Amino acid sequence: MSVDIYKFDESILGSDSPDPLRFAFVKKHSAHAGGSSMPVPPPQQSAIFSRITSETTTSKKRCLYIHVPFCRVRCTFCNFFQNAASRTLVDEYFSALMKELKKKAALPWTQSGIFHAVYIGGGTPTDLSPEQVKTLGQAIHDYFPLTADCEITLEGRINRFSDELYLGALDGGFNRFSFGVQSFNTQVRRSAKRLDDREDVLKRVSELAKEDKIPVIIDLLYGLPYQTKDVLHQDLTDFMSTGAHGLDLYQLVVGGSAPMLNLVEKGKIPPPATTPEKAGMYELGVKFMADHHMKQLSVNHWAIDNRERSLYNSLAKTYAEVLPVGCGAGGNIGSYGMMQHRTLATYMNAVNEGQSTIAMMMKQSPLEPLFASLKSGFDRGIIQASKLPVFMGEDTFNFLMPLFKVWHDKGLVELQERSLVLTLAGSFWSVPLAQACIQVLTSEMSIAVPQASNH
Ligand SMILES: C[S@@+](CC[C@H](N)C(=O)[O-])C[C@H]1O[C@@H](n2cnc3c(N)ncnc32)[C@H](O)[C@@H]1O
Ligand code: SF4
Numbered sequence: 001m002s003v004d005i006y007k008f009d010e011s012i013l014g015s016d017s018p019d020p021l022r023f024a025f026v027k028k029h030s031a032h033a034g035g036s037s038m039p040v041p042p043p044q045q046s047a048i049f050s051r052i053t054s055e056t057t058t059s060k061k062r063c064l065y066i067h068v069p070f071c072r073v074r075c076t077f078c079n080f081f082q083n084a085a086s087r088t089l090v091d092e093y094f095s096a097l098m099k100e101l102k103k104k105a106a107l108p109w110t111q112s113g114i115f116h117a118v119y120i121g122g123g124t125p126t127d128l129s130p131e132q133v134k135t136l137g138q139a140i141h142d143y144f145p146l147t148a149d150c151e152i153t154l155e156g157r158i159n160r161f162s163d164e165l166y167l168g169a170l171d172g173g174f175n176r177f178s179f180g181v182q183s184f185n186t187q188v189r190r191s192a193k194r195l196d197d198r199e200d201v202l203k204r205v206s207e208l209a210k211e212d213k214i215p216v217i218i219d220l221l222y223g224l225p226y227q228t229k230d231v232l233h234q235d236l237t238d239f240m241s242t243g244a245h246g247l248d249l250y251q252l253v254v255g256g257s258a259p260m261l262n263l264v265e266k267g268k269i270p271p272p273a274t275t276p277e278k279a280g281m282y283e284l285g286v287k288f289m290a291d292h293h294m295k296q297l298s299v300n301h302w303a304i305d306n307r308e309r310s311l312y313n314s315l316a317k318t319y320a321e322v323l324p325v326g327c328g329a330g331g332n333i334g335s336y337g338m339m340q341h342r343t344l345a346t347y348m349n350a351v352n353e354g355q356s357t358i359a360m361m362m363k364q365s366p367l368e369p370l371f372a373s374l375k376s377g378f379d380r381g382i383i384q385a386s387k388l389p390v391f392m393g394e395d396t397f398n399f400l401m402p403l404f405k406v407w408h409d410k411g412l413v414e415l416q417e418r419s420l421v422l423t424l425a426g427s428f429w430s431v432p433l434a435q436a437c438i439q440v441l442t443s444e445m446s447i448a449v450p451q452a453s454n455h
Pocket of ligand 1: 071077078079080122123124125155156157179180181182219220221250251252253254255258
């Protein structure tokens with residue numbers, strides 16, 4: 001059996017265009033593809049969390065995600081901003097965070113397995129004090145079962161990243177830095193409300209990379225106001241000049257709450273790049289990386305050498321379970337997805353009164369393992385038939401083959417015997433392609449098993 005694709009429209013099949021890189025789809029709406037899930041009513045959430053975390057299981061790979069929801073200044077493009085940082089607030093939050101961390105570390109579920117990757121994300125975790133960074137890192141080592149080669153990332157920014165902070169991170173046992181740079185260009189940075197100028201950022205990234213004790217990975221965006229193709233080319237050249245160990249190159253996707261749209265509307269800054277313009281920038285980036293013999297780890301991630309593994313990114317996008325800690329952290333355990341409270345006061349009250357920190361819980365679709373496998377394949381740029389779980393007793397790769405053939409004819413994928421390789425255009429559109437597979441499978445399953453959509 002295989003899917004009858006002719007009932008699906010261009011949002012699934014892609015449009016017929018001689019230029020699929022720019023025009024196969026209209027635009028990318030979000031950073032990640034997602035499958036459908038059923039909300040768990042709030043009164044049941046706490047009991048379910050207790051049940052799944054009192055179970056002992058060692059079968060899956062695990063990650064720990066810790067969220068630090070503060071930033072000094074809100075960048076105009078950002079969808080992740082939660083709270084303005086102040087020393088008192090950060091200190092109060094840190095005590096609550098450590099309490100929650102110890103409590104979650106003591107769960108039978110936590111102690112029964114082993115964690116392969118830890119990610120301290122934000123917000124801006126580098127706004128913690130050097131002592132807090134050290135304490136946090138040491139607590140992770142002291143309380144959690146970690147693999148010997150566990151990747152422990154501290155995310156943040158170069159702004160006020162002092163020598164003391166660096167030493168705090170080393171003492172805390174962090175072994176990977178992920179710094180958001182976004183662009184080195186001073187005009188682009190100032191218009192986005194980034195705090196330092198090009199020369200300062202270049203100097204500090206280069207110094208940290210040169211130390212060579214902890215790999216330094218940087219994030220660049222493409223499509224920001226004032227960031228022409230020439231500016232992007234210079235950004236990539238600047239990245240190479242720093243000697244940093246890896247690069248994430250993300251397409252700018254501005255969400256509803258980001259201040260940029262309002263500033264553009266008022267004529268204060270030029271609009272960000274259109275989707276076809278961003279497609280051209282992606283092409284430039286991919287070519288630049290290939291010309292410089294960078295190792296491509298995924299559709300938007302490159303490494304200079306084998307030191308950068310990007311373990312958290314690849315594990316958290318696959319079948320790994322993620323234990324969430326902190327205000328606004330998200331994760332998944334068993335077949336449940338969960339989001340912690342996003343409001344600081346609610347989160348801190350919950351921790352201090354020994355209550356549940358979960359704001360939202362979802363029972364994942366029974367197809368989630370398959371969706372995760374597809375998302376991971378599309379993120380890597382290669383979908384292997386052997387890695388996909390079966391779909392309703394069928395070989396998933398064969399089931400989706402009619403869709404893959406349409407994409408092949410549109411220049412989005414290359415078909416090999418038992419694998420699908422994304423072209424440059426397919427790599428640019430990898431999230432809509434993953435989402436299309438998920439939608440097709442969800443709709444076929446609800447036709448075959450109507451009650452599936454109710455569970
Ligand atoms: C949540 S931020 C935290 C990083 C850090 N606070 C900083 O300022 O660089 C992680 C990454 O998300 C990416 N990001 C933020 N806003 C984005 C947007 N609107 N579209 C695409 N990526 C975005 C940026 O590249 C950023 O480095
Ligand atoms: S990019 Fe980083 S510093 Fe800027 S608002 Fe977003 S999370 Fe905060």
